[in-house]
Amino acid sequence: MTTSFAIGTFEDRGSAFPGLVVGDRVHDITTILPTVTSTRALLDDWDRNLDRLQAFVDTAASEAAARDISDVTVRPPVQPIGQVFGAGANYRQHVLEITVAHRLGVDGASDDELRNQANRELDERAAHGDPYVWPGLPTAVSGAYDDGILPDVGTDVDWEVELGVVIGRRAHRISAADAPSHIAGYTICNDITARSLVPRSDMPMMGTDWLRSKNQPTFFPTGPYLVPARFVPDPADLAIEMRLNGQVMQSANTGDLLFGINELIAYTSSLVVLEPGDMLITGSPAGNGSYWKRFLEDGDYMEAQISGLGQQRTHVRAATGVLPPWQESRQYTESPV
Numbered sequence: 001m002t003t004s005f006a007i008g009t010f011e012d013r014g015s016a017f018p019g020l021v022v023g024d025r026v027h028d029i030t031t032i033l034p035t036v037t038s039t040r041a042l043l044d045d046w047d048r049n050l051d052r053l054q055a056f057v058d059t060a061a062s063e064a065a066a067r068d069i070s071d072v073t074v075r076p077p078v079q080p081i082g083q084v085f086g087a088g089a090n091y092r093q094h095v096l097e098i099t100v101a102h103r104l105g106v107d108g109a110s111d112d113e114l115r116n117q118a119n120r121e122l123d124e125r126a127a128h129g130d131p132y133v134w135p136g137l138p139t140a141v142s143g144a145y146d147d148g149i150l151p152d153v154g155t156d157v158d159w160e161v162e163l164g165v166v167i168g169r170r171a172h173r174i175s176a177a178d179a180p181s182h183i184a185g186y187t188i189c190n191d192i193t194a195r196s197l198v199p200r201s202d203m204p205m206m207g208t209d210w211l212r213s214k215n216q217p218t219f220f221p222t223g224p225y226l227v228p229a230r231f232v233p234d235p236a237d238l239a240i241e242m243r244l245n246g247q248v249m250q251s252a253n254t255g256d257l258l259f260g261i262n263e264l265i266a267y268t269s270s271l272v273v274l275e276p277g278d279m280l281i282t283g284s285p286a287g288n289g290s291y292w293k294r295f296l297e298d299g300d301y302m303e304a305q306i307s308g309l310g311q312q313r314t315h316v317r318a319a320t321g322v323l324p325p326w327q328e329s330r331q332y333t334e335s336p337v
Helices: 039-043 046-057 092-101 111-128 210-214 261-271 325-329
Strands: 006-012 015-022 025-028 073-075 084-088 132-136 141-143 161-167 183-190 220-222 239-244 247-253 279-281 301-306 310-317
Touching (some): 006 039, 015 039, 015 046, 073 141, 132 210, 132 261, 161 239, 183 310
Antiparallel strands (some): 006 073, 015 025, 161 183
């Protein structure tokens, strides 16, 4: 019988190592594959390296020299951290929720009328339109159990738990049918967003500003692990949930994606080069703080989980209270002319 496993990056006494996770035990991969000194290096020959790790796991030797997960620090699973690409408005129920909550449609329309119109527009977009994909920065990625730090710049800080797809082979201008062969595996990512920073009121013609609203430090809690695609039989049928201080805020299934994983990879690769270790986060289901009218506060706990991929736990901490020099210099005593 084949034993499933996961991949991660861990730290012990200040030293990081790529880890092979079986249950609640972790092996240092460098003791199994000496030339693989990082999870990124593991991706260079992903399929063959996985076969080697599988052979190790399926032997009695796999019990030797393993450590308890609780004895090491869990870091973001892929190191060095690659590019991040996010898909927006990609869960049907989420879009319907936003449409009704913000009355995005004909003035005076009922809730049912707004939903029906939005459904028609979503069907048209899925059939003839493109996904909405934006870039994220590796410096915003944090570990699954790291603290989440509220920003000194920006308010209404929101959660968006998403399925993360990690690229295992360079992809450029590939088809949706070819996409699965470029997937290394899956993880969890919480796409944290400072809602007050999304619009540019000083430059409304520019629309949304994802740099400042989504890329501040600790805004992408990721992990705890990378689960190889071979152990995720149907990524389009995974339960996804986020609890805030124990209360369920998001609960959905990845089957509600408007554009599926293969389509997202094909579209993104039509424009940019995807490299091994890059992560594509596939969109957030309904139930964000914007819907609940409740945003993150100092002391909150977020717990995010996706079936088969583990669980995150993020303790929210207060902002430093000190503005960066740029923003401090913009604190006008009266409205600028």
